[in-house]
Amino acid sequence: MVLIVASIKHPQFTDGFVCRALSAASWKDLKATIVLNKMDLCSKQDEELKTRILTTYDPERTGYPLFPVSCITGRGTDELLEYIKGKTVVMTGPSGAGKTSLVKYYNPSLDVKIGSLNPRTSKGKHTTVSARLIPLESDTAVIDTAGLRMFSIDHIPRNDLQFCFPEFSKYLENCRFRNCLHISEPGCAVKSAVENGSISKIRYGKYINFMDEKNS
Numbered sequence: 001m002v003l004i005v006a007s008i009k010h011p012q013f014t015d016g017f018v019c020r021a022l023s024a025a026s027w028k029d030l031k032a033t034i035v036l037n038k039m040d041l042c043s044k045q046d047e048e049l050k051t052r053i054l055t056t057y058d059p060e061r062t063g064y065p066l067f068p069v070s071c072i073t074g075r076g077t078d079e080l081l082e083y084i085k086g087k088t089v090v091m092t093g094p095s096g097a098g099k100t101s102l103v104k105y106y107n108p109s110l111d112v113k114i115g116s117l118n119p120r121t122s123k124g125k126h127t128t129v130s131a132r133l134i135p136l137e138s139d140t141a142v143i144d145t146a147g148l149r150m151f152s153i154d155h156i157p158r159n160d161l162q163f164c165f166p167e168f169s170k171y172l173e174n175c176r177f178r179n180c181l182h183i184s185e186p187g188c189a190v191k192s193a194v195e196n197g198s199i200s201k202i203r204y205g206k207y208i209n210f211m212d213e214k215n216s
């Protein structure tokens with residue numbers, strides 16, 4: 001199982017990174033879970049941002065579980081630990097999202113380096129440079145990895161990208177054309193689902209971006 005750790009801000013949450021990572025995991029049939037960290041940084045002004053992210057990645061819509069957490073207040077950390085109990089999970093995510101901090105939260109005696117953020121850009125500084133397996137409890141372990149700037153999905157064939165968006169799956173057979181790629185074809189059931197709000201416009205927008213990228 002892979003935990004995609006992203007912070008709500010500092011560094012800023014980016015749909016591109018998260019959607020790429022989710023697609024890459026789905027392509028490998030790897031169960032992916034979103035961990036939305038730094039919830040403690042959410043102030044009143046961030047309500048809209050928070051709602052936007054929680055709506056876009058609502059597990060009921062996407063099928064990917066999501067845990068809002070904070071390594072500062074401990075919010076959501078018990079639920080997350082319970083969820084990964086008995087498993088070995090790998091974490092990925094942008095540099096500075098708080099992957100190492102999360103491990104340290106669960107295992108305070110651990111000798112690991114937490115990065116500082118660049119004060120100007122709020123970006124991480126790639127403090128973790130190699131992957132490391134850290135046992136949390138007797139039957140649970142986390143693999144901390146180096147942060148990534150971007151997640152490549154170049155290896156996913158263009159016609160298969162649609163299968164890496166789990167929320168599309170129940171509509172696929174209702175498209176008028178069997179080879180519909182859900183871009184501008186008439187009678188597309190995926191696009192109808194986007195229009196009536198069943199599929200997130202942001203998630204669909206990322207699908208279109210990724211398809212365009214594969215064209216160029």
Ligand SMILES: Nc1nc2c(ncn2[C@@H]2O[C@H](COP(=O)(O)OP(=O)(O)O)[C@@H](O)[C@H]2O)c(=O)[nH]1
Nearest residue numbers: 038070071072095096097098099100101114115
């Ligand atoms: N406010 C806040 N800061 C956090 C949280 N988790 C991590 N940080 C900070 O984010 C920075 C990067 O953390 P680090 O664990 O090195 O990120 P990594 O690159 O994903 O491993 C550090 O300054 C941490 O103290 C959190 O939940 N809330």
Ligand SMILES: [Mg+2]
Nearest residue numbers: 099100127128
């Ligand atoms: Mg780290």
Ligand SMILES: [Zn+2]
Nearest residue numbers: 175180182188
């Ligand atoms: Zn379609």
